[in-house]
Amino acid sequence: MKNMQERIERLKEKGIVLTIQRLAVLEFLVENCTHPTVDDIYKSLKEKYPTISQATIYSCLELLRDAGEIQELSIHRDKACFDPNLRMHHHFFCKQCEKIFDVNIECPVSMQGWFDGNKVEEVQAYLYGVCEECRKKEGG
Amino acid sequence: MKNMQERIERLKEKGIVLTIQRLAVLEFLVENCTHPTVDDIYKSLKEKYPTISQATIYSCLELLRDAGEIQELSIHRDKACFDPNLRMHHHFFCKQCEKIFDVNIECPVSMQGWFDGNKVEEVQAYLYGVCEECRKKEGG
DNA sequence: TTAGATGCAAAGTGTTTGCAGCCTG
């Protein structure tokens, strides 16, 4: 269950009603840190909750994102994917196997805060390339 | 005309046919470094070339991007925008006025090359916040 | 009991595709 309990407390404190669907979406993300898309989440939850709808998934994700419990990534130019990791971190995307994984490099931290009078509230760094596994496969 | 001539040479060397539409898209980007979307480009070029089509704009942009003459950004989660600046740089997006401007911070350079056996070919860092101008306006 | 959440379907937006006709080399 990881830090589900803490998360549930935080959401309750914000006055958010914890419906079965919202808990299911949050739990799925916490248990699957593979940066799933809306469709990944929908397909998986549909097995356990056959009547769940895509619109509900969208609405739960928006709510959890606005509550600061999850992050929305735009690493794919055509669809959103989500990350329950609240720590400051970045992402690597493998162009070959399309896996996304976390990058714990502190580098862009220095860009947070202020930059020439502009207030920086959030930094997303996306690294695109070929992961170690794929490089080994193709004998590079 | 800025560095149009150089760009045209490079494209010719690659054997790319320089049609009026391709040159118009490239020139528009070089003259308008405001990170326009496909629709921005389309609307503007339609004034000079009334029969130009969106499909052509998409095709020109894809070609120029693949030729390495322009960059495609995914700073907006719902639509692409483009940047003719070939230097390594990043982007700031103002949540209020929605302007995007270049950030010449060297920071993430250190992430290029290699990272734990993964080959990093491209790094895009997006800074989200409120620009100086908007902060002044609201008397912050 | 009732405000507000869900499920469904339709609409909306950005992008891609197929193909006839046109242009460039």
Add this chain to the structure above:
DNA sequence: CAGGCTGCAAACACTTTGCATCTAA
């Protein structure tokens, strides 16, 4: 003249919206 680019429209994929029904407190 021929390959391939353009313009048009239809198809697509993801997301948002409207609304009747249901549910949690």
